Amino acid sequence: MSVTVDAVMLETRAGSLAKRSIKTTTKVAGIRLAIQCMDLTTLEGKDSEGRVRSLCAKALHPAPHLPDVPSVAAVCIYPNLVPVAKEALRGTSVKVASVATAFPSGLSSMEVRLADTLSAIAAGADEIDMVIDRGAFLAGRYREVHDEIVAVKAACGPVHLKVILETGELGSYDAVRRASDLALEAGADFIKTSTGKVGTNATFPVAVTMCEAIRDYARRTGRRAGLKVAGGVRTTKQAMTYLVIIKETLGESWLTPDLFRIGASSLLDDLLMQYEKELTGHYAGRDYFPMD
Amino acid sequence: MAIFEYAPAPETTQAAIREQYGLFIDGKWTAPRTGQYFDTVNPATEETLARIAYAGEEDVDRAVRAARKAYDKYWRKMRPADRAKYIYRIARAITERSRELAVLETMDGGKPIKESRDFDVPLAAAHFFYYAGWADKLEWAMRAGEEPKPIGVAGQIVPWNFPLLMAAWKLAPALACGNTIVLKPAETTPLTALALAQIAAEADLPPGVLNVVTGDGATGAALVGHQDVDKIAFTGSTEVGKAIQRSTAGTGKRLTLELGGKAAHIVFADAPMDQAIEGVVNGIYFNQGHVCCAGSRLLVEESAHEEIVVRLTDRIQTLRLGNPLDKNTDVGAINSKMQLDKIKELVGSGVDEGATLVQQSCVLPERGYFFPASFFTNVQQSHRIAREEIFGPVLSILTFRTPEEAVEKANNTPYGLSAGIWTDKGSKNMYIAQYLRAGVVWCNTFNQFDPSSPFGGYRESGFGREGGVHGLREYLAH
Numbered sequence: 001m002s003v004t005v006d007a008v009m010l011e012t013r014a015g016s017l018a019k020r021s022i023k024t025t026t027k028v029a030g031i032r033l034a035i036q037c038m039d040l041t042t043l044e045g046k047d048s049e050g051r052v053r054s055l056c057a058k059a060l061h062p063a064p065h066l067p068d069v070p071s072v073a074a075v076c077i078y079p080n081l082v083p084v085a086k087e088a089l090r091g092t093s094v095k096v097a098s099v100a101t102a103f104p105s106g107l108s109s110m111e112v113r114l115a116d117t118l119s120a121i122a123a124g125a126d127e128i129d130m131v132i133d134r135g136a137f138l139a140g141r142y143r144e145v146h147d148e149i150v151a152v153k154a155a156c157g158p159v160h161l162k163v164i165l166e167t168g169e170l171g172s173y174d175a176v177r178r179a180s181d182l183a184l185e186a187g188a189d190f191i192k193t194s195t196g197k198v199g200t201n202a203t204f205p206v207a208v209t210m211c212e213a214i215r216d217y218a219r220r221t222g223r224r225a226g227l228k229v230a231g232g233v234r235t236t237k238q239a240m241t242y243l244v245i246i247k248e249t250l251g252e253s254w255l256t257p258d259l260f261r262i263g264a265s266s267l268l269d270d271l272l273m274q275y276e277k278e279l280t281g282h283y284a285g286r287d288y289f290p291m292d
Numbered sequence: 293m294a295i296f297e298y299a300p301a302p303e304t305t306q307a308a309i310r311e312q313y314g315l316f317i318d319g320k321w322t323a324p325r326t327g328q329y330f331d332t333v334n335p336a337t338e339e340t341l342a343r344i345a346y347a348g349e350e351d352v353d354r355a356v357r358a359a360r361k362a363y364d365k366y367w368r369k370m371r372p373a374d375r376a377k378y379i380y381r382i383a384r385a386i387t388e389r390s391r392e393l394a395v396l397e398t399m400d401g402g403k404p405i406k407e408s409r410d411f412d413v414p415l416a417a418a419h420f421f422y423y424a425g426w427a428d429k430l431e432w433a434m435r436a437g438e439e440p441k442p443i444g445v446a447g448q449i450v451p452w453n454f455p456l457l458m459a460a461w462k463l464a465p466a467l468a469c470g471n472t473i474v475l476k477p478a479e480t481t482p483l484t485a486l487a488l489a490q491i492a493a494e495a496d497l498p499p500g501v502l503n504v505v506t507g508d509g510a511t512g513a514a515l516v517g518h519q520d521v522d523k524i525a526f527t528g529s530t531e532v533g534k535a536i537q538r539s540t541a542g543t544g545k546r547l548t549l550e551l552g553g554k555a556a557h558i559v560f561a562d563a564p565m566d567q568a569i570e571g572v573v574n575g576i577y578f579n580q581g582h583v584c585c586a587g588s589r590l591l592v593e594e595s596a597h598e599e600i601v602v603r604l605t606d607r608i609q610t611l612r613l614g615n616p617l618d619k620n621t622d623v624g625a626i627n628s629k630m631q632l633d634k635i636k637e638l639v640g641s642g643v644d645e646g647a648t649l650v651q652q653s654c655v656l657p658e659r660g661y662f663f664p665a666s667f668f669t670n671v672q673q674s675h676r677i678a679r680e681e682i683f684g685p686v687l688s689i690l691t692f693r694t695p696e697e698a699v700e701k702a703n704n705t706p707y708g709l710s711a712g713i714w715t716d717k718g719s720k721n722m723y724i725a726q727y728l729r730a731g732v733v734w735c736n737t738f739n740q741f742d743p744s745s746p747f748g749g750y751r752e753s754g755f756g757r758e759g760g761v762h763g764l765r766e767y768l769a770h
Contacts, residue, residue, distance in 0.1 A: 003564075003565065003566075004562075004563075004564045004716045005564050005566070005567065006564035006567035006568075006716075006736050008567075008736065008737055009564070009567035009568075009570050009571055009736065009737060010564075010566075010567055012570070013567070013570045016406075019406065019410075019619075020298065020619075020620055021298070021301035021619035021620055022298065022299075022301075023299050023300075023301050024299045025299045026296065026297065026298050026299040027299075029295060029296055030296055033295065033296060212566045219602075243296055247296055248610050252294060252295055252296060255295055255296055
């Protein structure tokens, strides 16, 4: 029997976690943590080699005038651009994550999806962000979705696999929970909320539900899987709430790039602005931070 | 090492507290005829906040006379729509001063600021707004052929767990119906009622319509025993409620009592478990368990018992206990030394009777009255902790095997104020709910309140309803 979720109480709980007051030293620690756990992302049709090189530079040194700001965890890009990012980030701690399996819809044949994955890995991707076939999931073909994840995981080998559930298309928290359980059982290293390509992306209640699935799975099997929230995370306040959700649902030991990621692009600029504000007591304008 | 430990986040709004408070009688602050004052203490620091006038019989008599005069002279004769204006004014003033009232409530009573800020104060304002709207529509609260008429002078005695909110529950409908009031706040938490008196004065409420007399049980007894009081509304312990009922018997005084409880909170194995745990936590640790409708008896389906205990054990470790003024505090201070002693005594009895105690591991602040979030497993129906109201952050967990047994155990108590049910099956929820002898049954939620929804008890939890149209009828002659 699948675990069920009550929407009213879940949203109440998520709302109360969003009200945690994060100030001063906690805010500084949280901003550094959010940067360390970030997958700095560009996933647009117009992405070019130049754009990716510029993103990699920023991933490595987010704010040159604040040298103690850490690098982000990874850059997240389309498979074609993996070689460019790999080259730009050679010898650094920053990983290269590639979306794959016919991102964002996943609506290609299994052969194409696997080939997509293998080519990204061959190009040097350290991490794969796959999408599940939501059509199959919503049609109740859970076994099929499970087996596809298993197949992609097998193709990945030691390469880190994040499974995107696209929770905005799943329709209910019950379905989010079921998809989370299924992906974890299938061997996902991470479960990830969203592609960022649909109307509803990561939300606090969805993150709580996925954390609960990860916690229960760890309790049952001993294996600790991670969570990646992605899409629509733009403000420091949102990022702090995700840290709170992780801390109070999974525990502080999950607050590491090995087990938690935030997929975002413009969030980094807001984090840097808030970071400098905490250090200096005043806000600097946007132009004091390199764009991207 | 903690990598994301929350830094202190104290609420910085200052609440103006006078050194000394008189009695609020006939629209003025007056010294008590007793000449006596008592201290009100911040239970989180044990520091004295203010000296409070002690009202004796003579003072209560002055207050009742003022209320009678105001009833005859202004209030009963006023156009209902004009009465409403005053009530709306009070509602708006509470909203405008909400942060200050929240700080005051937290300092005087020990509850977390997030609760006084997000629950007590906004809900108090909502009650005034709601009943203000009723003032000129009272005929809709009556049965066909009945004409709405006020009762007269109402004596209202409120407890220390939700001081402002309970005052609002009682004042708003009484005022809307055209009654005048003598309000007696609890001895340990008089400050927000006194602030409310000030708000009423600033709202130009005619003198004597609301009077506030502070004191202890003897003050309350004087109010209950006063010959010219037409109605008594009391929220508090069952023991005192019984005494009040004895004393008003045969006097013709109207009476409503909202008393203690030992609510059954039923969790079936098919419940949405994480949310059920949140409901359980809210049910017992909200306001440190100083809640008459607290879900203090957890009845869990035996097959889910182990899972629930594991989850609850983990969950209470994440509760943050400490300075009630800190915005991240989940469990604040116990309201008084007396209450803390009572909790300790009952918890001791639970251990002695063979139940297993589980507590959050945390360092209690050195000063102030604190008790960690706790629960008991291996509780038997006959244990004192399964029968008596602890009124603290202490939950007793019992098991059942069938829905019938759940209902039987839930109803096996002299109380009947509230109950909760958690199951993912709607039909089971509704089926169980109709057999529970409790004034409120929450299904897949807990502690939900709204001014339009009536609240009150069965049996030793009292009688009469507060809130909604039902609450209105308690302040109308019929």
